[in-house]
Each structure stands twice: as structure tokens, then as C-alpha cells.
Amino acid sequence: MKCFNHYGGYLCLPRSASFIPAPEPSINPTEAFNPCPLGYEPHGDSCVDVDECEREEHDCQPSQECINTLGAFNCQCPRGYSKVGTECIDIDECRYRYCQHRCVNVPGSFSCQCEPGFQLGGNNRSCVDVNECEMGAPCSQRCFNTYGTFMCRCDQGYELGPDGFACNDIDECRSSSYHCQFQCVNEPGKFSCVCPEGYQLVGTRMCQDINECETGEHQCTDTQTCVNIHGRYQCVDTDRCQDPYVHVSDNRCVCPHNKPACRDLPYSVVHRYMTITSERSVPSDIFLIQATNILTGSLNTFRIRSGDDNRDFYIRVRTVGGGGGV
Numbered sequence: 648m649k650c651f652n653h654y655g656g657y658l659c660l661p662r663s664a665s666f667i668p669a670p671e672p673s674i675n676p677t678e679a680f681n682p683c684p685l686g687y688e689p690h691g692d693s694c695v696d697v698d699e700c701e702r703e704e705h706d707c708q709p710s711q712e713c714i715n716t717l718g719a720f721n722c723q724c725p726r727g728y729s730k731v732g733t734e735c736i737d738i739d740e741c742r743y744r745y746c747q748h749r750c751v752n753v754p755g756s757f758s759c760q761c762e763p764g765f766q767l768g769g770n771n772r773s774c775v776d777v778n779e780c781e782m783g784a785p786c787s788q789r790c791f792n793t794y795g796t797f798m799c800r801c802d803q804g805y806e807l808g809p810d811g812f813a814c815n816d817i818d819e820c821r822s823s824s825y826h827c828q829f830q831c832v833n834e835p836g837k838f839s840c841v842c843p844e845g846y847q848l849v850g851t852r853m854c855q856d857i858n859e860c861e862t863g864e865h866q867c868t869d870t871q872t873c874v875n876i877h878g879r880y881q882c883v884d885t886d887r888c889q890d891p892y893v894h895v896s897d898n899r900c901v902c903p904h905n906k907p908a909c910r911d912l913p914y915s916v917v918h919r920y921m922t923i924t925s926e927r928s929v930p931s932d933i934f935l936i937q938a939t940n941i942l943t944g945s946l947n948t949f950r951i952r953s954g955d956d957n958r959d960f961y962i963r964v965r966t967v968g969g970g971g972g973v
Contacts, residue, residue, distance in 0.1 A: 686718030710735040727755030747774045764795035788814045804836030827852045845878030872897070874920045887918050913948075932963070 648659045683694035699705045699720040700713035707713045707722035713729075714721045724735035739757075741750035746759035761767055761774035768775045779797040780790035786799035801807050808815050819838040820831035827840035839841035843856035849855045858867045859880040867873040867882035869920035874881045888900035891908040895901045900916045902909035923933060938947035954960040 656729055684718060708735070725755055727757075746772055762795065764797075785812045787812060802836060804838075828854045843878060874922075883920070888916070892916060935965075 649662045649664070651658045651660055660665055681688065683689050686697055686699075687694040688697050689695075690808035692887060696715070696717050697704070697717045700715045700785045705713045705720050705722065707720075710724070711722040711726070712725055714723050722730075722733075724730045726738070728735040729738050730736075737752075737754050739752050741752045741757055744750070745757065748762050748765065749760040751760060753757045759772050759774075764777055764779070765774040766777050767773075776792075776794055780786070780791045780792045784790045784797050784799070786797075788802050788805065791798045791800060791961060799812050799814075804817055804819070805814040806817050807813075816833070816835050818833045819826055820833045824831075826838060829843055829846070830841050831839055832839050840848060840852045840854075842848050845857055845859075846854040847857050856875070856877050857864070858875045860875045865873045865880045865882065867880075870885055871882040872885050874883055885897060885930055886894040887898075888894040891906045891912070892902045898918045900918075902912050902916075904910075904914075919934075921934065936949055938949075949962055951960050953960060
């Protein structure tokens with residue numbers, strides 16, 4: 648037998664056997680011996696973890712994140728994604744109703760939106776009512792905040808316009824003719840009543856005649872008497888006696904019997920002035936005239952000097968007392 652050397656030992660072959668040497672294998676440098684566990688490398692006398700993520704010695708997908716661990720690494724999906732097999736799929740957070748009003752899903756995340764009249768709260772999910780009145784709401788007069796919106800209101804004397812913001816003046820004089828006794832004057836947000844000349848306003852709507860004779864606003868002379876009439880006054884002569892009558896008092900004229908012209912005339916004439924109000928019912932007694940029989944067989948005659956033709960005034964004879972009503 649013949650001895651032939653072999654890798655790691657030897658062979659005993661017959662001497663007739665031929666030996667064909669094999670080509671020498673290429674000599675590669677052998678890896679250094681690592682006495683540390685997998686995922687660690689020696690560092691001095693100890694073993695330290697290998698950061699496969701930093702050295703890019705991992706097999707994570709481009710959509711994944713490499714997380715180094717002791718002796719190994721993990722492939723994780725970013726926040727907002729879930730791992731399905733080896734892929735990272737976006738999570739639709741809107742399915743979980745994270746938002747109070749509206750949710751908008753975006754890759755890897757989501758955003759919350761609020762309805763008009765609300766704004767996003769500090770947690771970016773809740774919706775808080777917006778006080779539009781403090782943020783310049785377009786109300787022309789008064790603003791009232793409500794949940795999610797606002798309302799405009801107007802002061803007294805105004806009404807809200809079609810746009811819901813502007814306040815327009817109400818013409819109270821046009822809406823009714825009974826606001827004032829005489830005339831209504833519209834003003835911004837209100838109205839006022841006015842009276843004709845010679846009248847004064849009593850309260851807010853009634854008109855009362857001014858008695859110029861009592862207030863001293865007349866211009867009558869000392870020889871005249873002031874007579875108040877509706878809306879004005881009239882100055883009449885104090886002595887209204889016509890010849891042959893003689894003035895004996897403020898309103899009485901006497902015709903003396905010793906004058907021949909007085910023979911067929913009434914002995915005395917009395918002038919009186921009175922105010923006849925318009926509210927008086929018609930017909931009605933205005934005043935009473937009663938004569939006194941001084942002389943036996945005397946005849947008393949009553950007549951109306953004006954107004955009788957149009958039947959505006961007439962005399963009604965009373966059976967008791969011998970007087971007449973006009």
C-alpha cells in the first residue's frame with residue numbers, strides 16, 4: 648500500500664493507484680473568530696450590541712422603520728400605519744370617530760374640522776362654540792350669541808332687515824293714524840306728536856288749547872277783553888254798547904227810558920262769550936235765558952241774531968220758569 652496525504656488526514660491506496668493532484672484552492676482570508684453571541688461583537692474583554700439599523704445590515708422594507716434591539720432589530724411601521732404582512736398600510740383613523748364633527752384622513756394621520764360657528768379645541772378633536780358677537784359679527788345694533796351661530800336684534804323703534812343684520816327704522820306714523828291726536832312726526836327709532844299753533848302737547852299724544860287770556864300771551868289793550876277761542880284768542884271791545892244804549896258794566900248795556908229812542912227797544916242787553924266744545928252731542932242745551940217780569944204786562948222776546956237761517960242754532964222754550972234754551 649502506498650500512503651497518500653489528504654486534507655485533514657491520509658489515505659492508504661495500492662501502489663498501482665495513480666495520484667492526480669487537484670488544483671490548489673484559492674486562499675481566502677478566514678473570518679475572524681467571534682466569541683460573542685449573534686448580534687454582538689467583541690469590544691475589549693466584553694461583548695457589545697451591534698446596531699444593525701445604523702449599519703444598514705437590516706432587511707426592513709422602505710416603508711418601515713428599523714428599531715435596534717439587544718442582539719437583533721425590529722421592522723416597525725410609522726405612526727398611523729399598521730403592518731400587514733411585510734407592508735405598512737395607512738390606518739383610517741376616521742373610522743374610529745376621533746373627531747367631534749368632521750374627520751379628514753391623511754396618509755399616516757388625520758385632522759379634525761368643525762362646522763361653521765365652531766372652532767377646534769385644545770385637544771384638536773373637540774369643537775368649541777365661537778362667540779361671533781365678540782369677533783365682530785355684522786349686527787348693526789345688538790348681537791346675541793347662540794350655540795354654533797348668532798342672532799341680530801334691533802332696538803325699540805327698529806326692525807330687522809331682509810339680510811338679518813341691518814336695522815331699519817319703523818315709520819310708526821305710517822303704520823297707524825291713531826298715535827297722535829293731531830300730527831305724527833317720524834324720527835329715527837321713535838316718533839313724536841306735534842300740535843297746531845295755539846295748542847300745547849299734554850302727555851305724549853293729546854293736544855290742549857292754550858288759554859292765552861290766562862297765560863298773558865295775548866295782546867289785547869286795556870279797553871279790550873280777551874276771549875279765548877280754540878287755537879287762538881280774540882280781543883273784543885269792553886264797551887260794545889251802541890247808541891242809544893249806555894255801558895253800565897263789563898258786559899251789560901242799558902237803554903234809559905228817558906231817551907225817546909229807547910221807547911221801542913229792549914231795556915238792557917247783555918253780552919256773553921262762551922266756548923262750545925266740539926265733543927258736545929247735538930242737539931243739546933248750551934245756556935239758559937230767563938227773564939224777570941219787572942213791570943206788569945211786560946213782554947219778553949228772545950231771538951237769535953245769527954245762525955238761525957242754517958238751522959245751526961234754535962230756541963227751545965221751557966214750560967217751567969219762562970226761560971228759553973239755545
